[in-house]
Amino acid sequence: xxxxxxxxHSFDRGNGKEALPVxxxxxxxxxxxEFVSFLGPSGCGKTxxxxxxxxxxxxxxxxxxxxxxxxxxxxxxxAMVFQEFNLLPWRTALKNIELGLELLDVRPAExxxxxxxxxxxxxxxxxxxxYPHQLSGGMKQRIGLARALATNPKYLLxxxxxxxxxxxxxxxLQIDLLKLLEEQSRTIVFVTHSVDEAVxxxxxxxxxxxxxxxxxxxxxIDLPKRRWANxxxxxxxxxxxxxxxxxxxxxxxxxxxxx
Amino acid sequence: MLVFLFAWxxxxxxxxxxxxxxSSPSGVAMRMFHVFADGSIWPNILATANVAAWGxxxxxxxxxxxxxxxxxxxxxRDVLEPFxxxxxxxxxxxxxxxxxxWLGIGATSKIALVFIGSVFVIVINTEAGVxxxxxxxxxxxxxxxxxxxxxLWKIVLPAALPFIVAGMRLAIARVLIMVVVAEFFAATVGLxxxxxxxxxxxxxxxxxxxxxxxxxxxxxxxxxxxxxxxRIAPWMHTAETTE
Numbered sequence: 001x002x003x004x005x006x007x008x009h010s011f012d013r014g015n016g017k018e019a020l021p022v023x024x025x026x027x028x029x030x031x032x033x034e035f036v037s038f039l040g041p042s043g044c045g046k047t048x049x050x051x052x053x054x055x056x057x058x059x060x061x062x063x064x065x066x067x068x069x070x071x072x073x074x075x076x077x078x079a080m081v082f083q084e085f086n087l088l089p090w091r092t093a094l095k096n097i098e099l100g101l102e103l104l105d106v107r108p109a110e111x112x113x114x115x116x117x118x119x120x121x122x123x124x125x126x127x128x129x130x131y132p133h134q135l136s137g138g139m140k141q142r143i144g145l146a147r148a149l150a151t152n153p154k155y156l157l158x159x160x161x162x163x164x165x166x167x168x169x170x171x172x173l174q175i176d177l178l179k180l181l182e183e184q185s186r187t188i189v190f191v192t193h194s195v196d197e198a199v200x201x202x203x204x205x206x207x208x209x210x211x212x213x214x215x216x217x218x219x220x221i222d223l224p225k226r227r228w229a230n231x232x233x234x235x236x237x238x239x240x241x242x243x244x245x246x247x248x249x250x251x252x253x254x255x256x257x258x259x
Numbered sequence: 260m261l262v263f264l265f266a267w268x269x270x271x272x273x274x275x276x277x278x279x280x281x282s283s284p285s286g287v288a289m290r291m292f293h294v295f296a297d298g299s300i301w302p303n304i305l306a307t308a309n310v311a312a313w314g315x316x317x318x319x320x321x322x323x324x325x326x327x328x329x330x331x332x333x334x335x336r337d338v339l340e341p342f343x344x345x346x347x348x349x350x351x352x353x354x355x356x357x358x359x360x361w362l363g364i365g366a367t368s369k370i371a372l373v374f375i376g377s378v379f380v381i382v383i384n385t386e387a388g389v390x391x392x393x394x395x396x397x398x399x400x401x402x403x404x405x406x407x408x409x410x411l412w413k414i415v416l417p418a419a420l421p422f423i424v425a426g427m428r429l430a431i432a433r434v435l436i437m438v439v440v441a442e443f444f445a446a447t448v449g450l451x452x453x454x455x456x457x458x459x460x461x462x463x464x465x466x467x468x469x470x471x472x473x474x475x476x477x478x479x480x481x482x483x484x485x486x487x488x489x490r491i492a493p494w495m496h497t498a499e500t501t502e
Contacts, residue, residue, distance in 0.1 A: 054402055074402045086399040089494040090417045099413070100403040133494040151403065 045213025314373025326385025388422025
């Protein structure tokens with residue numbers, strides 16, 4: 001369980017300027033096995049909050065508790081997937097997947113096996129020896145996902161993971177992600193600014209407003225399970241359309257205020 | 260290249276240019292064969308190679324760590340940068356008399372000159388390589404619980420390696436210049452000494468033998484390091500350098 005308690009954060013702008021508030025009074029609880037999306041316009045601090053949950057960033061005030069313990073730094077029970085993939089260009093796909101395992105001091109003998117297994121999960125067995133510059137964007141992000149999954153994290157933190165991909169590949173990866181999560185149950189925190197993506201993937205959506213980032217609303221998505229098996233019907237269903245409309249309505253008002 | 264060699268040969272053979280002034284490709288080739296065959300060239304090559312190798316080795320052994328530290332610490336960079344720039348701009352050969360006073364006329368003073376003359380190229384390139392690192396890669400490693408040392412070994416050094424090799428490539432020419440100049444002034448053996456002696460005896464052919472060996476070494480080392488650059492950094496079309 002992830003408990004977010006009264007998080008506030010601001011960015012120092014330097015040379016005496018007033019600090020820029022990015023997050024204010026954020027509290028929520030994310031239960032085990034949940035798929036929660038942070039949705040909001042850019043500048044609402046959703047990525048910052050994800051980094052705070054991971055432990056990459058210490059909040060100005062408030063605290064994150066994961067399974068009861070306060071987060072002070074990144075740990076093995078969490079793994080991140082990044083928008084820009086962040087693969088090491090000098091390593092092959094397989095060696096990239098091994099990076100997380102190396103840093104967690106997994107023995108070399110075990111490392112190779114777990115990396116190959118993760119590569120298999122994302123369907124890229126044949127590309128083990130390829131370098132990132134030889135792979136498409138979608139493949140790179142599959143490797144990024146495999147790198148995170150290989151460490152067997154309880155919590156998977158995804159920072160706009162499909163944001164840099166073209167729309168068709170993006171929908172394909174959404175389906176594959178849900179399929180994958182059916183086989184291995186994990187708690188997901190997913191940052192996105194796509195309404196459709198959030199509705200299709202999530203059990204619950206946390207809507208953010210910007211400047212400073214605050215929680216606007218929390219919406220439970222009561223679409224059926226196994227959405228990946230019939231994604232076309234789901235996306236055309238009245239429930240999906242309703243959620244989409246409801247969320248866009250809330251966001252639109254907020255964005256009008258700012259723009 | 261062939262045209263150039265032919266023109267050179269022709270100018271000496273039929274063009275009335277004195278062989279004393281220009282020698283000739285065939286003369287140089289004959290002489291080259293000769294000095295290798297009778298072994299008289301080897302002590303000179305070994306002496307020069309010894310100085311060049313030690314000087315270059317020390318330049319890399321010192322230059323890379325200093326470059327990495329400067330790339331990772333703004334404070335260190337601000338402290339060291341004026342010295343690096345001063346050394347880079349100074350006519351380094353002018354240090355030679357000082358080095359001879361301090362270190363004597365043996366190999367040590369020459370190694371020191373080679374070191375001073377090439378180390379800053381390594382430092383500057385290493386620093387540039389460390390500085391251009393994608394911060395997102397460092398953050399990625401941190402999110403997988405990397406320590407500072409792990410970031411250095413698994414992210415910073417591999418990312419900077421193409422720049423370090425490019426720095427080594429740029430340093431080759433400087434190493435060769437420094438070793439030859441040092442041997443002009445303070446040596447009893449070595450290619451630089453041999454060239455200087457041959458020059459003072461108007462043995463133009465032997466001067467060219469020395470120059471060809473040095474230039475050939477430079478070209479071969481450069482090609483090897485270029486190949487290494489392509490091998491270690493296939494994702495970069497050409498490694499950027501700062502010189």
